[in-house]
Amino acid sequence: MHTLSSCDFEALNRVLDFLRLHPSEIHRDEFNGLRAFLTSLGATLPPSTYEPKTTAGPEANEEDTASEPDEELWKLEDVADDGIPAGSGDPSPEQEEKAMELKAAAADCAADGRLDEAVDLLAQALRLVPGKAMYWSQRASYLLECKRPGAALRDANRALSLNPENVRALRVRGTVNRHLGKWEDALKDLSEAQTVDYDEKADALLRLVQEKANARRQSRRRKEEEREAKRQEALRRQREMEMQREEEEERRQNQRQAPPSGGFPGGFPGGMPGGFPGGMSGGMEEIMKDPEILEAMRNPEIASKFSTLMQNPMAALGMMSDPQMGPLLQKVMSKVMGGGFPGAGMPGSGFPGGGMSGQGFASSPDATPGTTNSAPPKGPLHDPDELD
Template identity: 35%
Template structure:
């Protein structure tokens, strides 16, 4: 693509972007922008150079010639002379600002901005650099940047031309700024709404999980159905109603270590031997099974089934008939002895 074709493409792209903004958002702007210049960057001198007194004087003389050429509207010659002055004394911010002014006369706003950036790097209080960079931004349709630079230039060193340029860009700059602030506010409000929506969703999910956990809770924390083979869920056996001991047992059952141990013991009663030295397990077993002895009989010891001792004492033997006492009313002496 030729240089002219590239410039035309870029300008068309800028115009399309502005047109898109105007169709999306009702902004009425006074444009008057120009095509951006695409020239290679101009020489900026050696910033590390140690300048002598002689070079400073020579640069001053060249600068006088450049000003004369500029006054005669020989802007190309002025640019060449300012470049020579910059090479002699690259630390002088004023030379860059004046060369930027000459680029501005040739409708090269990008080159002007580069020179003014360099001038402000050397001297942030250069009113000339702010002034010419502000004008360059205006020619590129960058109204907010233009207003900012021109406002600063008037603050540093007021002149009629700078004030006129500032008044020219201010309406467009205000419209763009107001529109931008409005869009930023809408985006901020949208983010707040999205965040609140996410928080409400997370809160509802937590409440749902808590409700689900509460409805499937049950006896003894980790044992909703009680201890299989021992007693039903909820400790509903006699002598195991509510009270301090029940609360203590429930508290023990919530201990993951205790819950795991009880599951292990219920799976194989002989495993009680692994927990004889654990006071929490033994304490719980004694509360659940009154009279429990970890070293005694029962399914948790070496002898007969635990919990059957009382049944064996209370159940009469089926192997013999009830005997009648001699002195009872049912005894009749047959007189044979």
């Protein structure tokens, strides 16, 4: 049969402490088994206010705010490899001249609205001069007009790898990112393009991107503040639970260490015959609060000897040489004598001898147990001549 360890019970108590402070957390998925068990016992569960965490799907956009109502976000198309390496060697003068002719022809086609022909002509030119950023950026702008943002983004990245300050490539990439909802990336590219070559027509797009990027940052800041607030609240709850556990442990420890009420530990009665008043009233009660005496009385052997002493107070004389009882009896009697306890130091008080001298109770070696040394002084206390 499987048994639970103390660690298991401690973990269970921590869970119960948590649920006492936050009852609605019982509806968390982690407590499915516990809820089923409680329900089977007929328990009534508190109403659920727990909201499970949700994760955004892969289609979730970087920005919560969408584009303007008449402008939908774009989806990048699949782009095939055109087989043109970027920056492969230096072209010959003839190759550069031929590439310039193809570039000019592509511009004429684009002006007539024949964008597909313009793209094909620039592809021929790029095979001659693949290391020229302006050819890549020009084809990127034509691809963007053809509604092929994936291919346009590829060419813009190639152009910027050759010349990071190519304005046309920056504007193409910034525009694509704007329609992908990547407002901060778009803001970076469009701002840099305007810094290098200001274009009034591009200023309106830049202002829109700036507004969306600011909204994105504010939204992210709010979410971070909410997460931090939740984290601080969780830490506060954890500290509160730890303090409650510490207080409970301290209370249990104090209960274990507290002496039992109604007399000595170990079954020693509240009163002692033969001089110790019943109920330990007055000074005796204070004596019995002494930590050393209380600790000693937890020893069953010492408690038994005190029980014998209760029945026969004269046994104290024999116990004075006991290594355990002797110091304890002397401490008790010294407190009794010094505290003005009723009957202390008087004949017939129950303990032999009214005072303590050295290691015994009698005041002189010739004293008889139970009596006091009342012999008169052997000589005058003063010189008779001093009395004149």
